[in-house]
Amino acid sequence: MPTPHIESKNKDEIAKTVLMPGDPLRAKFIADTFLEDVTQFNGVRNVLGYTGTYKGRRISVMASGMGMPSIGIYSYELYKFYDVENIIRIGSCGGYTPDVKLYDVILAKDVWSESSFAKVQSGYESDVVEGTPELNQRLMEYAEELEIPMHIERIHSSDVFYRENFEEYKEIHHKHGCVAVEMEAFALFHNAQVLGKNAACLLTVSDNLATHEATTSEERQNAFTNMMKIALEMAE
Numbered sequence: 736m737p738t739p740h741i742e743s744k745n746k747d748e749i750a751k752t753v754l755m756p757g758d759p760l761r762a763k764f765i766a767d768t769f770l771e772d773v774t775q776f777n778g779v780r781n782v783l784g785y786t787g788t789y790k791g792r793r794i795s796v797m798a799s800g801m802g803m804p805s806i807g808i809y810s811y812e813l814y815k816f817y818d819v820e821n822i823i824r825i826g827s828c829g830g831y832t833p834d835v836k837l838y839d840v841i842l843a844k845d846v847w848s849e850s851s852f853a854k855v856q857s858g859y860e861s862d863v864v865e866g867t868p869e870l871n872q873r874l875m876e877y878a879e880e881l882e883i884p885m886h887i888e889r890i891h892s893s894d895v896f897y898r899e900n901f902e903e904y905k906e907i908h909h910k911h912g913c914v915a916v917e918m919e920a921f922a923l924f925h926n927a928q929v930l931g932k933n934a935a936c937l938l939t940v941s942d943n944l945a946t947h948e949a950t951t952s953e954e955r956q957n958a959f960t961n962m963m964k965i966a967l968e969m970a971e
């Protein structure tokens with residue numbers, strides 16, 4: 736410590752539980768809006784990281800950047816070098832079916848990916864990896880207490896946002912049972928598994944490939960508060 740990508744020199748600056756939005760400005764929004772006694776522990780590459788308290792309990796929030804290589808780096812360094820135990824990704828996703836509507840919240844029970852991330856990282860051969868059941872159980876309880884409906888489903892982690900064959904999503908939905916697509920959970924869940932740590936992923940539907948509905952980037956930054964409130968209850 737510091738690591739190549741995180742400048743904090745002191746493990747104690749980072750809580751045991753870290754929320755990870757993709758966007759640094761979403762991390763700042765969460766710290767500004769929901770946390771008290773906030774300190775900033777990272778600013779390298781503008782990948783902002785903060786620690787504070789929520790309802791008196793300690794929690795950190797740091798951006799992951801976009802894609803599996805990026806979250807792969809940050810989650811690995813947090814788990815391995817800063818003794819972080821739990822990372823909850825809070826991101827946006829594209830719905831693969833009309834059943835998941837704009838602003839719906841999805842808890843990723845597990846994730847399918849065609850990515851080589853896990854194979855390259857550790858020789859892991861499967862194309863499915865699970866979130867940590869204990870974290871998922873807690874997040875389901877918090878969602879129920881907050882009366883926020885939540886889909887609990889398999890999602891797709893993709894390396895590619897712009898596919899030449901747009902229609903491919905239909906096959907991925909039907910063959911692998913994925914209800915939505917994002918770009919990070921597979922690497923996060925894999926890193927948690929190889930390092931003996933915990934990971935979960937909450938998503939808000941920002942666009943839908945089947946219905947062609949979409950939210951604006953401004954809404955993406957600020958309007959995903961339901962998912963944030965569920966995840967913030969993980970503070971301890």
Ligand code: HPA
Nearest residue numbers: 827828829896916917918
């Ligand atoms: N594809 C991949 N990741 C995403 C999408 C999408 O359509 N929407 C939000 N994150």
